[in-house]
Amino acid sequence: MASNLSTPDATRVSSSRPARPTPGRKNRGTKKNKGPYPYWFYLVPGVIYGLFFLAPTFSSFYYSFTRWDLFTATWIGLDNYEQFFAEQALVIGLRNTLIYAVMTSGLKVVLGMALAVLLTSRIIARGYLRSVIFFPVLVSTIGVGLTFTVLMNPEKGLINNALGAVGVAGPGWLTNPHLAIFSVGLVDVWKGVGLATVIYIAGLVSIPQDYYEAARVDGASSWDMFRHITLPLAKPATASVIILSLIGGLRSFDLIWSMTKGGPGFASDVIASVIYKQYQAGFFGLSTAGSVVLFVLVTAIVVPLTWWLNRGETA
Amino acid sequence: MKNLRGVVGGSVAVVVSAVFFLVPFAFIFVTASKSVSESSLLKFSWPQHFVLLDNLKQALAANDYLMIIAFINSVILTVVSVAALVLLGAMVAYVWQRRGGRFAGVINVLVLAGLIVPPAVVPTIWVLQKVGLFKTMPGLILIEIAFGLPFCILLFRAFIASVPRDLDEAATVDGAGPVQIFFRVIFPVLRSVMMTVIILQTVFVYNDFQNPLYFLPGTENATIQVTLLSFQSQFNTQYNLLFANILLVTVPPLIMFMFFNRKIVEGMAAGSVKG
Numbered sequence: 001m002a003s004n005l006s007t008p009d010a011t012r013v014s015s016s017r018p019a020r021p022t023p024g025r026k027n028r029g030t031k032k033n034k035g036p037y038p039y040w041f042y043l044v045p046g047v048i049y050g051l052f053f054l055a056p057t058f059s060s061f062y063y064s065f066t067r068w069d070l071f072t073a074t075w076i077g078l079d080n081y082e083q084f085f086a087e088q089a090l091v092i093g094l095r096n097t098l099i100y101a102v103m104t105s106g107l108k109v110v111l112g113m114a115l116a117v118l119l120t121s122r123i124i125a126r127g128y129l130r131s132v133i134f135f136p137v138l139v140s141t142i143g144v145g146l147t148f149t150v151l152m153n154p155e156k157g158l159i160n161n162a163l164g165a166v167g168v169a170g171p172g173w174l175t176n177p178h179l180a181i182f183s184v185g186l187v188d189v190w191k192g193v194g195l196a197t198v199i200y201i202a203g204l205v206s207i208p209q210d211y212y213e214a215a216r217v218d219g220a221s222s223w224d225m226f227r228h229i230t231l232p233l234a235k236p237a238t239a240s241v242i243i244l245s246l247i248g249g250l251r252s253f254d255l256i257w258s259m260t261k262g263g264p265g266f267a268s269d270v271i272a273s274v275i276y277k278q279y280q281a282g283f284f285g286l287s288t289a290g291s292v293v294l295f296v297l298v299t300a301i302v303v304p305l306t307w308w309l310n311r312g313e314t315a
Numbered sequence: 316m317k318n319l320r321g322v323v324g325g326s327v328a329v330v331v332s333a334v335f336f337l338v339p340f341a342f343i344f345v346t347a348s349k350s351v352s353e354s355s356l357l358k359f360s361w362p363q364h365f366v367l368l369d370n371l372k373q374a375l376a377a378n379d380y381l382m383i384i385a386f387i388n389s390v391i392l393t394v395v396s397v398a399a400l401v402l403l404g405a406m407v408a409y410v411w412q413r414r415g416g417r418f419a420g421v422i423n424v425l426v427l428a429g430l431i432v433p434p435a436v437v438p439t440i441w442v443l444q445k446v447g448l449f450k451t452m453p454g455l456i457l458i459e460i461a462f463g464l465p466f467c468i469l470l471f472r473a474f475i476a477s478v479p480r481d482l483d484e485a486a487t488v489d490g491a492g493p494v495q496i497f498f499r500v501i502f503p504v505l506r507s508v509m510m511t512v513i514i515l516q517t518v519f520v521y522n523d524f525q526n527p528l529y530f531l532p533g534t535e536n537a538t539i540q541v542t543l544l545s546f547q548s549q550f551n552t553q554y555n556l557l558f559a560n561i562l563l564v565t566v567p568p569l570i571m572f573m574f575f576n577r578k579i580v581e582g583m584a585a586g587s588v589k590g
Contacts, residue, residue, distance in 0.1 A: 036413075036483050036486075036487050036493050036496050037409070037410045037413045037414035037493065038410065038493045039410065039414075039418065041406040041407065041409065041410045041493075041497075042406075042407060042410060042418065042422075044403060045403040045404075045406065045407050045460075045464055048403075048457055048460050048461050048464070049425065049429070049461050049464055051442060051446070051457075051461075052439060052442060052443075052457055052458055052460075052461035052462075053429060053434060053461045053462065054425075055438075055442055056434065056435045056438035056439040056441070056442050057432060057434070057435050057438070059435075059438045059441070059442075060435035060437075060438045063437070063438055063441075068437075070437075070440070070441050070444065118324070118328060121321075121324070122318075122320075122321045123320075123321045123322075123324040123325035123328060124321055124322050124325030124326070125325045125326075125328070125329050126325070128329070129325075129328055129329065129332055131572075131576065132332050132333075132336045132337065133332065133336060135336070135568075135569075135572055136336065138518050138522075138568040138569075138571065138572055139522075139565055139568055140521075140522050140524075140540055140543065140561075140564045140565060140568070141522060141524060141540075142524050142540045142543050142544050142564075143343075143543060143561040143564050143565055144339075146543070146544075146547055146557065146561055147339055147342065147343055147558075147561060148339070150342075150346075150357055150554065151339065151342065153357055156356065156357040156358075157357060158338070158342060158357070158358075158359045161358075161359075190335070190336075247430075247431060250433075251433045253524075253525050254524045254525060257524075257544075258524075258544055258547075272433075272525075275436055276436075276528075276529075279436060279437055279529075284437045287436065287437050288435060288436075288437045288438060291433070291434075291435040291436055291437070291438075292435070294433050295432055295433060295435070298431060298432065298433055299431065299432065302431050303431070
């Protein structure tokens with residue numbers, strides 16, 4: 001991105017102002033013509049970003065090795081990390097984070113693709129369907145969480161009543177410790193699948209219709225066309241959906257906090273909720289170690305995956 | 316044949332989507348319209364006594380009109396943050412796209428980092444405390460700006476790449492300075508992408524729960540999402556009021572959505588006039 005930009009820029013600058021051909025030298029000697037693109041436009045956003053995002057991110061590495069009360073920090077080496085990986089409740093949080101992220105992004109890919117294929121086919125009420133599926137994306141996560149907590153009530157909830165009406169005994173969606181994290185994940189998919197669908201629709205409509213017509217002439221079935229035309233050509237959309245939902249899934253907090261608060265017990269805790277609980281309990285060093293663990297986890301998964309998916313796209 | 320399949324397929328999809336996507340919203344509406352005792356049954360049914368307005372009034376008046384205060388706080392937070400994000404995001408994207416140069420690579424890394432890296436919570440609180448802005452609205456606004464900037468910059472940059480440089484050059488020849496060029500020439504051209512940025516960031520900031528929870532705790536200056544969750548424990552026997560609150564919080568995005576859809580239609584109409 002940066003390299004294909006700098007070429008035309010460099011030629012332009014050197015042709016209009018041959019006084020500074022070397023990019024390393026500043027134009028502090030030259031009169032007052034700073035060019036129409038002044039660097040001081042970076043100043044205010046740079047300070048805000050540096051102070052409230054970069055500085056906390058960098059200092060988190062130091063404070064994660066300390067016992068900390070915001071005023072004095074005592075170096076305790078790896079103690080926080082040892083505790084993080086030794087305590088059962090915190091290990092569950094780590095495992096749940098991975099389960100949640102993989103489950104939600106997997107389902108969003110599959111359902112988003114299926115809905116996009118449906119909504120780009122010749123069916124009636126497409127506009128209505130798109131709106132209805134997309135609307136939950138805009139709605140408050142807390143509102144959605146509270147509503148589904150009530151709908152998933154094991155005895156009185158609408159979901160189990162509906163299942164009971166067709167003779168299925170519904171489970172304790174949020175009260176069963178083995179199920180709770182998956183139930184929250186399903187609600188996350190319900191809320192987020194609209195965004196995946198919209199991304200896929202944009203990807204699908206950019207595939208030239210000629211490909212499908214040529215395949216049809218050759219006698220390809222609908223499945224063949226999906227498998228060999230739609231799926232490979234929608235790969236950039238798939239990459240976007242996977243990356244977006246993985247980042248969201250690994251960091252997710254709002255929905256889990258509004259539905260289970262990590263419960264029952266610690267059964268549905270994720271790293272983000274552990275960070276909050278340790279912060280509330282006053283263990284600032286431990287909480288910060290949680291932030292670092294989350295940082296490492298997100299970076300270690302998302303950065304190589306982005307590189308791999310984008311590499312495959314150009315190859 | 317094809318048409319029949321479209322009608323049947325569409326009808327099935329409409330029914331299925333209604334069950335999955337409309338019933339939860341209908342449930343919010345009917346529960347918010349019921350009496351206390353009826354709402355506690357958690358049934359999906361039309362209310363026997365339709366008392367939506369009473370419930371809304373009660374929900375708004377609860378805790379000395381906390382919901383209204385929270386709503387005002389959310390509006391201030393959203394408007395100021397989004398306005399700053401639009402201005403600062405466009406300024407960075409403009410210089411980044413146009414000038415490239417030494418900082419271009421750095422900014423690329425910073426923007427990507429901002430999109431991927433989860434913020435470290437307690438160190439952020441520590442910084443806010445150092446500058447005396449912890450538990451203040453300006454502090455939270457600055458946080459929203461810092462976390463929202465990378466996404467805005469990317470959107471603006473992609474659009475600015477399509478704005479011809481001739482515009483800047485013509486203005487330079489006319490003797491305009493950088494500030495004039497940016498505000499008089501570039502900024503007005505960015506109208507359509509600005510609309511997108513405003514809509515998306517408004518939704519993000521208005522719905523944000525985690526940052527207000529950490530950086531603006533306390534009830535007197537809480538935002539609407541935090542207040543909504545705090546009502547869960549308070550109204551755990553009054554589901555009608557809890558859902559009246561959920562309904563109130565859901566209405567602004569719904570209005571936004573209707574508005575947003577119309578914008579698309581308007582844009583298409585304008586495009587077809589030109590084309």
